[in-house]
Amino acid sequence: MIVEIGHFALALALGVAVVQSVVPLWGVARHDRALAGVGSSAAIACFLLVALSFAALVVSYVRSDFSVENVAANSHSTQPLIYKLTSVWGNHEGSMLLWVLILTLFGALVALSRRSLPVRLRAGTLAAQGMVTVAFLAFTLLTSNPFRRVFPAPADGQDLNPILQDLGLAIHPPLLYVGYVGFSITYAFAVAALIDGRIDAVWARAVRPWTLLAWVFLTLGIAMGSYWAYYELGWGGWWFWDPVENASLMPWLAGTALIHSTVVMEKRDALKVWTILLAILTFSLSLLGTFIVRSGVLTSVHSFATDPARGLFILMILVFFVGGSLALFAWRAPLLRQGGLFAPVSREGALVVNNVFIATACATVFIGTLYPLVLEMVTGAKISVGPPFFNATFIPVLVPLLLVLPLGQSMAWKRGDLLGAAQRNAAAFGLALLVALATIAMTWGGPVLAPLGIGLGIFLVLGALFDLGERIVTRASGWSAVLSRAKGLPRSAWGTALAHAGVGLSVIGIAATAWSTEGIGVLKPGERLTSGRYTVVLESIQPRKGPNFTAEVARFQIFSGSRELAPVEAGKRIYTARAMPTTEAGIRTDGLSQAYIALGEPQGDGAIAVRLYDKPLILLIWIGAIVMSLGGALSLTDRRFRLAAPRRSATAQPVAVQPAE
């Protein structure tokens, strides 16, 4: 009965969402507060219904109710409880339900944030969000219904794709979905502003926390996905420029640009039209990603079952929301009141530079991802656009942006001082250059660009720290003054510094991959293999039995030089229900570096093929991403009102180097 209640709740939610998308809009158009108020209660009701539905599916999975087709196809009675739970969204239908759940959760949150949102804006936003909900609910119910039953119920399930049987599945998709779906709220805000024809600092202030929230989760989601691919796929790569990854990178880039442009809008009442467009584009790119992943245009771990009907449905959703919002934009944007102009050399000018570069970077990824797909559709020719393309286009766009980032960060609003900014960053730049030169000297004959990358990363980190220091530390004042200034510094300033330092850390980690090494050997117990700084000795190979798999586990002693690290195990598993093998890499973390062991095929005579990688500083890539998200989260907690005040030059006002954030 629980299954059917869940199913009915989902069907009810569809009706409620239809009301949510129609009535508040009418209220906005007719200035009727009662009608507009329907949006809030509809959004909350919708969330409760979808939550009930999701809970029903979770219960079905936990109780292994194989009369539910989705449960039978994606779980197994011998799975540990945690994987029974994660199996809920480890498949197409369940993940769509999770998607809709998060969508309605965001709607409910908007509905509940009565204090910070003007009524009209809230009603319009909820109506737009309601339309998105209708589309995805209809898609879920009609083409990907997770509550379909099958009778007689199979005796046991077909198990979850073994690659997905990992803790990563518990974390990566929910994070990513909160990110993707969070941008649907900014999209809804943009549509509401366009319909209402009013856009101002109030709008920017209302949108900012949602954008930040979505961005923080998307950052974490992508980083988690990257780390998961790194340790699960068994060959030590962490980013493949795979279309599915690009599908998540594009909204991230657009969202990053959006965060920066909303700051300009909030503080200077400028860049309004562009910000609206960015908000629309960000969610459009999320939808595009969904289409690429779910339609069966490509095959990957993410594509689950593919079905042309689903692809067509998503394409229709895509056309409706992207086309509709862009048409609305073309119609209404000229009517919006433009913001003021501003000087090119100023913080807002720097933020425009940021936007231009990031938008360009996003465009290169867009072309690199879609061109092969379109070409294949039109001419049937299969071409592969891989890392060489992105290395040649994406990186040259990003590097100049990162180079000027510390300058922009230390510039004042309204009237900036390029020379002053350069002076303020001279120390950071000098130190970074020194480190880069030292690295070149130490690794002479190695990769050429990597030391420069390290230098760039250090410049970013130091630039962020120095900027922070300059705001806190004043000449001729004691520790207590520093402390009070540190306390007084808005959390968004801390957040900015942290996020930019995070970018620097990731850059260092990425640059250091140039020094990673790979060693391949066929080992018998007692034999050794060396790669880079690490040497492993194979101790034993033993069979092992898991709840729903059998495994061959190889145990290694591992040495860094003469220092012995804790032993590590690497394995190959065969999942019995699907008879599918997976590789379980053995990873030993050593400071910020990792030794990575992947097993190959057994050679018959008791020997086994082993690949050993030395991955220097690799953890910095993900630590950087986490630091970035922390920065975003910190900035999110800052709910102060923002208004740009020009900063006078330090010579004229020796006391004040503190901008009002």
Added chain:
Amino acid sequence: MLIWIIFAVMTGAAVFSLLWPLSRSGMTAFADVADATSLYRAQLGEIERDLARRLIAPTEAEAARAEAARRLLRASGEQADPAGETESSLRRRRASSALALSCVPLLALLVYGAYGSPGQPDQPLAARLQADPSQQDFALALTRIETHLANNPSDGKGWSVIAPVYLRQGRYDEAANAFASAIRHGATSSETVAGLGEARTLAAGGVVTAAARESLVEAVRLDPSNARARFFLAIGKEQDGDVQGAIAALRTLLADAAADAPWSMTVRQRLARLEAEASGGDLAALPPAEQQVAVRAMVDGLAERLKAGGGTLPEWTRLIRSQTVLGDKSAARTALATARERLSQDAAALAALDALAVELALRETAP
């Protein structure tokens, strides 16, 4: 029935949540301008606070204040939205209520009606397993035994229970494995050993291979009256071309059995066909073309069976001879080579094969 009551309550709650805000009277128009002006007022307040905490310099505060004040002026310059008229707002509420009242239940019933199974209870696995075994569906019982055996692979009795099930389901290889496991773990009854023979035979496409024959002979040794084993042994004889032997074996089988044995019908049919073939239906009676086809089919059957494994010297000799007579020298040579491999332990057999090769002029390719 209960489920429909629950559905009705859910629908009622959903519709109510939509109607509730419509029922509230109160401000009918927006006062949105207040939102903008209050924001700027709050900003002005904050500038004062920052100034008091010495977070910004007086000159900055002044500039910021000027900016906020400019925006405040602009925002309050905008006209408030006109309030909606009561008459039309009432109409709008009615229309909205009608939409909520109709759209929500209708859509829900339509979609749920198309995909839902309201009459079906949940079937959590634990409850299904606890149900009375006689009520359990067959597949589930099978899975239970399989799970049990996966954890206790040395349970010979369990294997001997599941093996005939596989056999009936046509999963011959799995059946053969299960019978073999049962025998390995002590369940060595004649019936089990005969089952292994049958499974091996059926797994080989109905050909009694040497391995199958071994099991069948063993089964008859354990229990001379084992009808299953004797029947398949007779079929083996027939496949070897020993039609008379097969007929005799089947006759004694029928004679030994009770008249109402459930399998006697199958045996009688087989016997009747064999007798027809052996007497009037002899090959010689057929027209030449059909005769050729029939002979070739027999030879091919034999070749197929020997290829699958085993084979005695007389069987191989018969095959090689027949193939040579049919003019298929290359097949005969292949068979000869295979026979040499299979019988390489037996010096006398090798010598006989050599002699055969000389006799049939297959010598040139033999090593």
